[in-house]
Amino acid sequence: MLRLGKILWMISLMLSSATLLSAQDDCKVNLSGRVLSEGEHEAIGFATLYFPELNAGTQTDERGFFNINLDCNSSYELIISQVEYEKRNTLITVNSTDIKQDFYLIPKENVLSAVSVHSHKREQVMLTNVENVLTTRELKKLKGKSLSESVSTLPGVNNIKTGPGINKPMIHGLFGSRIQVVNNEVSQMGQQWGIDHAPEIDPFVASRITVVKGASSVKYGPRAIGGALLLDPEPLLPDSALHGSLDLVGFTNGRGGIGSAMLSGSIFLNKEESINWRVQSSARKSGDQHTADYNLTNTGSEELNFSGAANYIKKDLQVDLFYSRFSTEIGILRGAHIGNVDNFFEALDRRPPFFTEAFSYEINNPKQQVVHQLLKAKVHLDRSSYGDFDFIYAYQQNARKEYDVRRGGRSEIAAVDLQLDSHIAKLQFHHDPIWNNLSGEIGLDYEYQNNKNVPGTGTTPLIPNYSSFQAGAFLNESWIENNWNLEAGLRYDIIALDVLKFDENKELINPTHQYNMFAGIIGGGYDFSKHLKYKSNLSWSQRAPSINELYSQGLHHSVAAIEEGDDQLLPETSLKWIHSFQFNWNEKLKLNIDAYASRINNYIYLEPEEPRLTIRGAFPVYQYRQTMASLYGTDIIGSYEFFHHFSLNSKASIIRGNDLSNNLPLIFMPADRWENSLNWRITDRLGFREIDFSLSGLKVFEQFRAPITETEAYERGTVPVPEGYFISNFSIDTSKEFGDTQLNVGFSIYNLMNVNYTDYLNRLRFYAAETGRNFELRINYIF
Numbered sequence: 001m002l003r004l005g006k007i008l009w010m011i012s013l014m015l016s017s018a019t020l021l022s023a024q025d026d027c028k029v030n031l032s033g034r035v036l037s038e039g040e041h042e043a044i045g046f047a048t049l050y051f052p053e054l055n056a057g058t059q060t061d062e063r064g065f066f067n068i069n070l071d072c073n074s075s076y077e078l079i080i081s082q083v084e085y086e087k088r089n090t091l092i093t094v095n096s097t098d099i100k101q102d103f104y105l106i107p108k109e110n111v112l113s114a115v116s117v118h119s120h121k122r123e124q125v126m127l128t129n130v131e132n133v134l135t136t137r138e139l140k141k142l143k144g145k146s147l148s149e150s151v152s153t154l155p156g157v158n159n160i161k162t163g164p165g166i167n168k169p170m171i172h173g174l175f176g177s178r179i180q181v182v183n184n185e186v187s188q189m190g191q192q193w194g195i196d197h198a199p200e201i202d203p204f205v206a207s208r209i210t211v212v213k214g215a216s217s218v219k220y221g222p223r224a225i226g227g228a229l230l231l232d233p234e235p236l237l238p239d240s241a242l243h244g245s246l247d248l249v250g251f252t253n254g255r256g257g258i259g260s261a262m263l264s265g266s267i268f269l270n271k272e273e274s275i276n277w278r279v280q281s282s283a284r285k286s287g288d289q290h291t292a293d294y295n296l297t298n299t300g301s302e303e304l305n306f307s308g309a310a311n312y313i314k315k316d317l318q319v320d321l322f323y324s325r326f327s328t329e330i331g332i333l334r335g336a337h338i339g340n341v342d343n344f345f346e347a348l349d350r351r352p353p354f355f356t357e358a359f360s361y362e363i364n365n366p367k368q369q370v371v372h373q374l375l376k377a378k379v380h381l382d383r384s385s386y387g388d389f390d391f392i393y394a395y396q397q398n399a400r401k402e403y404d405v406r407r408g409g410r411s412e413i414a415a416v417d418l419q420l421d422s423h424i425a426k427l428q429f430h431h432d433p434i435w436n437n438l439s440g441e442i443g444l445d446y447e448y449q450n451n452k453n454v455p456g457t458g459t460t461p462l463i464p465n466y467s468s469f470q471a472g473a474f475l476n477e478s479w480i481e482n483n484w485n486l487e488a489g490l491r492y493d494i495i496a497l498d499v500l501k502f503d504e505n506k507e508l509i510n511p512t513h514q515y516n517m518f519a520g521i522i523g524g525g526y527d528f529s530k531h532l533k534y535k536s537n538l539s540w541s542q543r544a545p546s547i548n549e550l551y552s553q554g555l556h557h558s559v560a561a562i563e564e565g566d567d568q569l570l571p572e573t574s575l576k577w578i579h580s581f582q583f584n585w586n587e588k589l590k591l592n593i594d595a596y597a598s599r600i601n602n603y604i605y606l607e608p609e610e611p612r613l614t615i616r617g618a619f620p621v622y623q624y625r626q627t628m629a630s631l632y633g634t635d636i637i638g639s640y641e642f643f644h645h646f647s648l649n650s651k652a653s654i655i656r657g658n659d660l661s662n663n664l665p666l667i668f669m670p671a672d673r674w675e676n677s678l679n680w681r682i683t684d685r686l687g688f689r690e691i692d693f694s695l696s697g698l699k700v701f702e703q704f705r706a707p708i709t710e711t712e713a714y715e716r717g718t719v720p721v722p723e724g725y726f727i728s729n730f731s732i733d734t735s736k737e738f739g740d741t742q743l744n745v746g747f748s749i750y751n752l753m754n755v756n757y758t759d760y761l762n763r764l765r766f767y768a769a770e771t772g773r774n775f776e777l778r779i780n781y782i783f
Helices: 002-026 136-141 147-151 341-347 547-551
Strands: 028-037 048-051 056-059 065-071 074-082 085-094 103-105 131-133 157-161 167-171 179-183 206-212 227-233 243-251 256-268 273-286 301-314 317-331 367-383 387-403 416-434 438-453 465-481 484-502 512-527 532-543 553-556 561-564 572-585 589-614 617-643 646-659 673-685 688-700 725-738 741-750 774-782
Touching: 028 085, 048 065, 056 065, 065 074, 065 085, 074 103, 085 103, 136 725, 136 741, 136 774, 147 157, 147 167, 147 206, 147 227, 167 179, 167 227, 341 617, 465 512, 465 547, 484 547, 561 589
Parallel strands: 028 103, 179 227, 561 617
Antiparallel strands: 028 065, 048 056, 048 074, 074 085, 131 206, 157 167, 206 227, 243 256, 243 774, 256 273, 273 301, 301 317, 317 367, 367 387, 387 416, 416 438, 438 465, 465 484, 484 512, 512 532, 532 572, 553 561, 572 589, 589 617, 617 646, 646 673, 673 688, 688 725, 725 741, 741 774
16 A cells, blocks of 8 residues: 555656646747847837747837747847847846846947838848938938938938929939939839929838939949939838838928828738738828918929738748839929010019919919829749849839910810830849859849820920830849958840831821940948948949930920920940048047049030020920030038037038030039038937937038029020028927837928028029928827
8 A cells, every 4th residue: 555655656746747847848938128229229120139049030120129939947049130230149048937128239330321120131232332321310300201302311412393392302413314213122114304203202101211322323224324212111021910100290381281101910821921011101282382481372282192012921932012102283383484585584583473372272283293103023032052033023104294374275184194104024133152252143124114195285295105125134243351342243234215206397207216235333342440441433334315305395394494305315424433431430420421523425414595485485495415524522421429419410512513515514513512410319308218309500502603504595684593591490309108109209490590592403493482481290100
């Protein structure tokens, strides 16, 4: 009996031990917290937390939060990484209770300005090209601004205007068909040739905006001869929670408002497969804007946009779908359309302009309506043994209508009605390093466009019907070792243009063009120390004349000017050398200096001629010409922190453009600019995580290098060159957390002193001044 009891006791002990071991095997502990930047304590979105021995990990969300389950009573090595921060290794010891811990990363010293939101597979910029990225803090303050207005806050980037409602980016003095806008990895195919044709993109779709200042033709094709503008949306990654955001913006100049909403989530098929989705929409309405002294009649605008994205992720395969629809209606300053030549010259000095009326939300003629649709499909295949493949197909449709002030009951009939259909296909292979240090990519591009004038306008088409075909191939390789990096790339494109138009005798003709375009780049960089870094590249690229430069014929309504093309224009050939120095001293002083020089053979520009009286009124006349041109300049951006969270930021840009053939300055070059701002941040006060104050002043000098062709084109008068001006801005931004949600509130005053001024880069500067003081309130709620 005693032996039986002992046996039963031993069996009970064994069962208890097995139960305890089983319970320990099932024991899980939750590790949660945030990944933040060292010093600034900025949230680092989409940082990777990886446990090597588990071959598993997680990513932070857009606010830096993470959450993962680990086994109890163990120790793990944790590697935290993010592309713009130094990698951190640490040891995590897990007991039997949940752990809440924050981790801090140090910014990489070669990144002066960065956004802490990144896509799963970020569009790679060539190593030696000079790029600038808006910081997260800056993007928060710029919500509600147009794409061009946002990027023009960076040195070397300017904002070309057609009145107060239409904005177009300029990089180092080049714009239009020389700047390639890449929206979600797809080249934007709108009517980008027009100076009044702003990029048809909803800025709320992008979470990261990168400006590439060097010639980028090797990677993005001939239209990137002057640089590129890259817009990356928020990445779609597996997440068990439902996330979203709401943005509201209100402003006094124009008495308008903007609203945007986004919602995203995931559907998990199993541990390795997920479908992730996001929907987003925005709307905008604004009435007449006003200068410091008078109303700008018919400058209201309306916008309604939508986008949807989804992807399927399984190990080394990712399939993405994206659709967006952008629609806008923009009024054109009524006083820019003049009845006769006498009134035209009177309008140069008349303030307020002709036809000035009281404030209104009505959008009358002249105006433009644009609808742009984009459908994109992408397949990403990762072969970790040697590299990865990307295939992208995209279809775009751009419908543009421009309405003129017309008589005889024809006001509802568009004077310009264009529809552009585009097909794009891209195949790229990114190979992993070979021979230890050599990595790069090879790609094939295909583009087909068909543009047609919708019948029934009753006018001679400004742009003829045409179709174009472009096929290109490129190779780019980079070598990195220790403090050195070297890079080289080559590209070849063939472009064919088939035009259908009526000649002067009203006979239908079919001119064709074919161009063979080459591009190449070679560059390198060297890190002298942790304080000083240098990089440089020399690029050679070509650009074929765009359709408007070849065949513009008549009144361009939005800019209130007659433009005439020349079908004998030759391709532009550019040689550009750019240098970049980055200096950093103890995180107190940061300085970035970019210097560049380029020479462009057969540079195409608009030369003004004597005004012309037509049945629609009197308008300036511009003729497309070619010349040998040189452009050189310097961009400077720096900051100095006087004490903790109190700093001075400074930005300056100087550019010189010369028409070498005619020994004149180049027309339409930006004036010198210098902007300074004082920034002060206080943290954990009044219940807010942080409060930001900023006071800035922008000095734009007079463009004393305006060419004779601009100031003396007219026999009866001169076009006034605007004087220099100084404007100041103020803003305050706060952030407050409520559990897992975050509220951001910002308030800004633009043109604080309500200065009356005119900018040389505004095509309607002849008729009216720039906008006056504007109060803006921004509310952003993230959950």
